Amino acid sequence: MSDPVTGSSGSASALLELSKLEVAYGGIQAVKGIDLHVDKGELVCLIGANGAGKTTTLKGICGLQPVKRGTIRYDGKDITGRPAFELVRNGLAMVPEGRGVFGALTIEENLAMGAYVRDDRAAIATDIERIFHLFPRLKERRRQTAGTLSGGEQQMLAMGRALLSKPRLLLLDEPSMGLAPLMVQKVFETVMTVSQEGVTILLIEQNAKLALEVSNRGYVMESGAITLAGDAKTLLHDPAVRAAYLGESAA
């Protein structure tokens, strides 16, 4: 295991900070002691091939997968092993891989669940209108069950739902997976909009090119370890990254 290049070391403004995080998935140690941090307001991506351990990392952060060793700090507090439902209440939301919408619930009900942790009914109604403004397709189908939506629409719903919890940190797991190119474009536009509104984002993607184009910084994960980290633009032009993830042969 090579010594990971972690970019800047954890700073005071870090909203999320993983140190020496190890997560096992089944019997396999999928995450082998990674260091990663996301500063307030940043859009950071974690890229890597299928099976590199990206999703397991996110699950470890959210308490969906038990952490074997290492710590996770969120907003200065140790949240290692805290259950997901507590984290949402503190502003850490996640859009899981494969969307995870409630197929038998209507779109409105799905959105209502996004706002589950909130009590301000009037503000929730306003925010739902904003989500509908962002994704007009959802408004048209608000009373339909979410299972009837296309993959792209479900992704919109999953993101809209996560935003309704008013997150300070949003974890996105492969939002472009399985979507048509036009939808992928739309998803990335949305990610950028949300980021510009001040939400800190950790984005996991296999589509390395698009992810690096929208991000401030990036981490490259391989076999459970961070192998490269740094400024997104630099990584985008890094020959090793281009060769491995952007489908170019090394010059």
Added chain:
Amino acid sequence: MPTGQQEECLDIFLQQMINGLTLGSVYAVVALGYTMVYGIIQLINFAHGEVVMIGAMVAFSVINALVGAHTGLPPLAIVMTGVLVAIPVCMAVGYTLERVAYRPLRSAPRLAPLITAIGLSIVLQNLAMIIWSRNPMPFPQIITVTPYHVTGNTDGATITNVQIAIIVASVLMMGGLLGLVYRTKLGIAMRATSQNQQIAGLMGIDINTVISLTFVIGAGLGAVAGVMVGTYYGIAQYQMGFLLGLKAFSAAVLGGIGNLAGAMLGGLLLGVIEALGAGYVGDLTNLCQIASWSDAIATRCASDPNLTLFGSNYQDVFAFLVLIAVLIFRPSGLLGERVGDRA
């Protein structure tokens, strides 16, 4: 007089329907307890019938004590007090079952909680026997059962005030539950949890609380059902939950387990099937119809014209015939969606 005979037939039919709907609405309320728990954690809580029994026993104890104390309270107030004591007791039992017995087994193989449920059912029955003894507890004669004629015929079909109360209370509870599940935030959270616990957690839903509440609500409904069925038969005893529970479970399967509307429909249908079955099985299997086939039958029919193969004591068979038929022909139930095979 052929018309008089027709009227009589209609009266008998109506009477069976009324009896069936009364019992059916109790089955429906009990079936909801099974189906809610199954819907959220795919567990068949076989101890639910015993929760219903405890509801009846607690309420009857309270009612008998109040009657014995000569408080001078009106009968309705006495019954309501019994119900209001039984509900929290059953809720506590339901909560405890989930917390102590089922939650630790949530990630265990399916068979483990199922066997646990059967074990709990036996434990609760025996506890009830220790507390209340083997002797049936009678419902004190405080409510005058008044029959109302539903047809012009003065000795025709009737519906009693107790039957009306049972049907109305059941409908109110079912309506209330549907309102809770489909109109409130908690209800949506319950449905979300039943679909995907992990994602529900990501929404900030504390699924343990939601699951506990599901048990508690089901047990509360069961408590009322226990009082209703006890009042209807005028008796409560420690074994009453077993058969009632199995029938309600059959009703839930008939409607499609996990489906609320299915449990209601299944309960009502089962009650009606049972009542009609019990009402007509004697006539249908009357051996005197075939008296000409055999001299032996003819001789016996001469002394007893009501010689039947199966009497109305076969009432309990129908619920299980229905269960078997559903499992063979439509395992997902009337309103259930197809699901993969689960233990």
